[in-house]
Amino acid sequence: MTRALASRALEPTPLWLKLSSYLVLSDEEKLYLSDLERTIVREPPRTDLLQQGERYRDVRIMRDGWAIRHKALPDGRRQVVNFVLPGDLIGMYCTLFESADHSVTTLTAVEVASFPPERIGELFRSFPRLAAALAWSGAREEAIVAERLLSLGRRTALERTAHLIVELLRRLSIVNMATDGHFVLPVTQEILADALGLSIVHINRTLRRLRESGLIELNGQRITVNDVRQLASIGQFDELYLHLIRAPRRLERAFSAAHHHQNGARPDGDERAKA
Amino acid sequence: MTRALASRALEPTPLWLKLSSYLVLSDEEKLYLSDLERTIVREPPRTDLLQQGERYRDVRIMRDGWAIRHKALPDGRRQVVNFVLPGDLIGMYCTLFESADHSVTTLTAVEVASFPPERIGELFRSFPRLAAALAWSGAREEAIVAERLLSLGRRTALERTAHLIVELLRRLSIVNMATDGHFVLPVTQEILADALGLSIVHINRTLRRLRESGLIELNGQRITVNDVRQLASIGQFDELYLHLIRAPRRLERAFSAAHHHQNGARPDGDERAKA
DNA sequence: CGACTTCTTGAATGGACTCAACGGTGGTGG
DNA sequence: CCACCACCGTTGAGTCCATTCAAGAAGTCG
Numbered sequence: 001m002t003r004a005l006a007s008r009a010l011e012p013t014p015l016w017l018k019l020s021s022y023l024v025l026s027d028e029e030k031l032y033l034s035d036l037e038r039t040i041v042r043e044p045p046r047t048d049l050l051q052q053g054e055r056y057r058d059v060r061i062m063r064d065g066w067a068i069r070h071k072a073l074p075d076g077r078r079q080v081v082n083f084v085l086p087g088d089l090i091g092m093y094c095t096l097f098e099s100a101d102h103s104v105t106t107l108t109a110v111e112v113a114s115f116p117p118e119r120i121g122e123l124f125r126s127f128p129r130l131a132a133a134l135a136w137s138g139a140r141e142e143a144i145v146a147e148r149l150l151s152l153g154r155r156t157a158l159e160r161t162a163h164l165i166v167e168l169l170r171r172l173s174i175v176n177m178a179t180d181g182h183f184v185l186p187v188t189q190e191i192l193a194d195a196l197g198l199s200i201v202h203i204n205r206t207l208r209r210l211r212e213s214g215l216i217e218l219n220g221q222r223i224t225v226n227d228v229r230q231l232a233s234i235g236q237f238d239e240l241y242l243h244l245i246r247a248p249r250r251l252e253r254a255f256s257a258a259h260h261h262q263n264g265a266r267p268d269g270d271e272r273a274k275a
Numbered sequence: 276m277t278r279a280l281a282s283r284a285l286e287p288t289p290l291w292l293k294l295s296s297y298l299v300l301s302d303e304e305k306l307y308l309s310d311l312e313r314t315i316v317r318e319p320p321r322t323d324l325l326q327q328g329e330r331y332r333d334v335r336i337m338r339d340g341w342a343i344r345h346k347a348l349p350d351g352r353r354q355v356v357n358f359v360l361p362g363d364l365i366g367m368y369c370t371l372f373e374s375a376d377h378s379v380t381t382l383t384a385v386e387v388a389s390f391p392p393e394r395i396g397e398l399f400r401s402f403p404r405l406a407a408a409l410a411w412s413g414a415r416e417e418a419i420v421a422e423r424l425l426s427l428g429r430r431t432a433l434e435r436t437a438h439l440i441v442e443l444l445r446r447l448s449i450v451n452m453a454t455d456g457h458f459v460l461p462v463t464q465e466i467l468a469d470a471l472g473l474s475i476v477h478i479n480r481t482l483r484r485l486r487e488s489g490l491i492e493l494n495g496q497r498i499t500v501n502d503v504r505q506l507a508s509i510g511q512f513d514e515l516y517l518h519l520i521r522a523p524r525r526l527e528r529a530f531s532a533a534h535h536h537q538n539g540a541r542p543d544g545d546e547r548a549k550a
Numbered sequence: 551c552g553a554c555t556t557c558t559t560g561a562a563t564g565g566a567c568t569c570a571a572c573g574g575t576g577g578t579g580g
Numbered sequence: 581c582c583a584c585c586a587c588c589g590t591t592g593a594g595t596c597c598a599t600t601c602a603a604g605a606a607g608t609c610g
Contacts, residue, residue: 071421073511077429081421093414096525101418101516121529124403132399135410139368142417143376146356149420150346152427153354153472157566188588197428199567204590236348241376250371254396432598463556477598479558
């Protein structure tokens with residue numbers, strides 16, 4: 001490996017930082033990761049990075065900007081599944097499926113890296129720890145979607161809205177995109193409605209209620225949260241599902257504690273059974 | 276590896292079959308997989324295999340029976356995130372998180388295998404193809420949750436219900452648990468309501484409408500779908516999201532086509548950029 | 551056979567939706 | 581430079597889908 005590459009590897013990218021919260025990356029892993037982000041593309045707002053039904057495209061890594069992952073019904077009704085923030089992967093596994101079951105559209109100008117899906121095999125074979133960390137972060141994403149499902153299924157409009165605002169505040173503050181309880185939400189009320197399963201009109205009224213009760217302030221796309229505590233309480237927000245706690249580093253342990261498996265199957269443990 | 280183990284490996288388990296649809300398993304991989312399912316436990320209905328908030332437990336593999344994955348709000352409202360069927364993993368990544376953000380409860384008597392989370396490291400390091408296939412099947416699960424999110428956000432009660440019935444019919448027929456358009460749904464209307472984000476009363480009325488229009492028949496837990504086509508049309512069901520098509524075997528290709536990556540980062544491709 | 555859970559149906563309520571209209575803002579071009 | 585248009589946000593009024601409340605029927609289990 002050349003010096004030039006090695007020095008380039010030292011710039012930590014959002015993905016780099018995200019995976020670091022799961023395990024301590026070796027220099028080699030950092031190098032490989034930065035190589036995956038070698039090919040960088042900029043896209044304007046309202047660009048489809050991935051389109052529902054589309055056959056194939058490179059895997060993308062969001063480096064800067066916002067996007068939404070969304071699904072549409074044939075008749076046009078639409079649901080925003082999640083917000084894509086820096087460090088998130090786009091179509092990691094979709095490229096291996098026959099075709100994409102969702103779209104990803106930019107909300108702001110973005111900077112994305114991309115690599116061909118063939119490299120996934122390489123990644124899993126040569127960098128198992130990275131592969132595990134990526135799979136893990138995929139599981140974290142699913143947890144977010146599942147929590148949103150709970151919102152749509154069982155929370156009222158007010159609760160849902162409060163919950164989403166607190167979620168975004170927490171997620172953004174990790175990547176230093178929210179300070180002092182305020183952040184930029186580059187989103188129309190229509191998109192908010194599609195994310196929360198509500199009508200535009202009703203989102204508007206719900207935001208007004210939150211504004212009038214003094215919990216939040218809105219000027220343009222800037223949102224200020226005045227009382228996170230109460231907002232979280234309204235939305236019954238429990239940040240457990242975001243899996244932010246990095247303390248145990250269980251993944252790290254799984255790899256270091258593991259007896260290097262060679263060939264057949266010969267681990268420890270006894271054959272217990274329970275009625 | 277002993278002969279005894281090798282012979283045991285030859286019984287295909289549901290997980291085995293599921294992963295086979297992504298790639299052709301080698302004998303070694305089959306052997307390892309069957310070793311992961313070595314420790315088998317039986318549990319009665321209404322047992323928690325995993326509990327929201329709980330710190331740690333073994334990874335489970337569902338071998339036989341039904342379970343639900345669900346999340347609850349502090350005030351008791353509940354959302355069923357997904358149905359767990361044979362071949363599905365339980366808590367694969369949760370064991371690596373600090374604590375579980377959802378519960379898994381059996382609906383029927385079940386047979387599950389379990390293995391300690393430390394083996395995940397072993398799996399990723401020694402069986403990259405299996406690891407990729409498992410990550411892939413995790414992505415497929417997320418796709419199902421995302422589709423359910425679309426249901427709760429944008430489909431009416433009737434549409435949602437129709438959609439879920441068709442989904443279960445499709446998923447069950449893959450594992451030979453549905454024949455001739457009928458299957459056993461070991462579920463109360465309360466659970467159905469919690470899965471679809473509706474009240475018990477309304478699910479009852481919705482099922483009645485479907486029954487009265489002749490689309491389905493219900494006797495006890497047995498459900499018969501008389502007109503899949505029309506049911507699918509009501510629910511705007513498009514099976515794309517289930518990712519059942521195994522034809523391309525892209526995963527297989529990603530591994531065989533991949534240039535064995537050795538050390539640093541030196542793949543092909545040019546540094547393009549786009550405005 | 552009781553006791554419990556589950557299913558079913560009616561009636562009234564309500565949360566969110568649709569329809570509709572108006573105001574603000576920013577971009578475009580005559 | 582301002583008229584125009586498109587998009588977005590805001591608000592009112594009426595409607596409807598789904599909920600809650602309530603109570604009885606039908607299973608199910610010890």
